[in-house]
Amino acid sequence: MTLFQKIVAREIPAKIISEDDESIVFHDINPQAPIHVLLVPKKPIPRLAEATEEDRILLGKLLLKAQVTAHALGISQTGFRIVINSGRHGGETIPHLHLHLLGGRPLGWPPG
Numbered sequence: 494m495t496l497f498q499k500i501v502a503r504e505i506p507a508k509i510i511s512e513d514d515e516s517i518v519f520h521d522i523n524p525q526a527p528i529h530v531l532l533v534p535k536k537p538i539p540r541l542a543e544a545t546e547e548d549r550i551l552l553g554k555l556l557l558k559a560q561v562t563a564h565a566l567g568i569s570q571t572g573f574r575i576v577i578n579s580g581r582h583g584g585e586t587i588p589h590l591h592l593h594l595l596g597g598r599p600l601g602w603p604p605g
């Protein structure tokens with residue numbers, strides 16, 4: 494099981510914001526901004542580089558869920574950033590695809 498599957502199974506605690514059949518949304522344990530939330534599909538796709546055509550609808554739903562979550566957390570108007578780290582150079586540390594939703598302050602560009 495990946496760490497995120499353990500959160501879904503409630504084997505590891507997390508500050509869960511929402512959950513449905515296909516995904517779970519919870520606060521990042523090490524926030525990099527005032528709002529830092531992870532959106533995780535329950536299907537353990539290791540990383541974006543390994544997603545397939547079969548995952549097309551799921552990936553679209555995750556983006557729309559990020560939009561809804563940003564609105565619910567009050568950062569829709571001020572703005573937010575979605576990040577997906579894929580692979581070693583991308584900064585991925587947990588091999589279970591997830592979207593980072595960051596906001597609540599101006600975010601720098603380019604990323605480090």
Ligand code: AMP
Pocket residue numbers: 496505506507520521522523524531577578584585586587588
């Ligand atoms: P990434 O580096 O893109 O793979 O992102 C993994 C993210 O998971 C990091 O931002 C971590 O802070 C976060 N993380 C690790 N363990 C936990 C946990 N138990 N609960 C919530 N977030 C976590």
